Amino acid sequence: MRKQLCEIRDIEQYLEQQQDTAGQRVFEARELTSPELAEKVSYQRKIVQLVRWLARRNRRRQLDNLYRQLMTDETYRQKITSIFQ
16 A cells, blocks of 8 residues: 555656656656556546646635625725726
C-alpha cells in the first residue's frame, strides 16, 4: 500500500508542477516507459480538473448568493447602481 501512496503523491507533484526540472524529466521518462503509469496520470489529471471545476462552481454559487443578499438591501443596491450610472 505504501508504494501506491508514493505513486499518487508523485503523480500529484508532477501535475501540480511541484518538482524541479530534473524530477519532471525523470517522471516523464517513467511515464513513457510505463503504460500503466501513463494511464494513472491521465486519470489523476481528469480528477484534478473535475475538482477544480467543482470548486469554481461552488465559488460561483457563493458569489451569486452574496450578490442576491447584497442587492436585497435597498440602500446598498442604490449605492452600487449609482456608481455605474
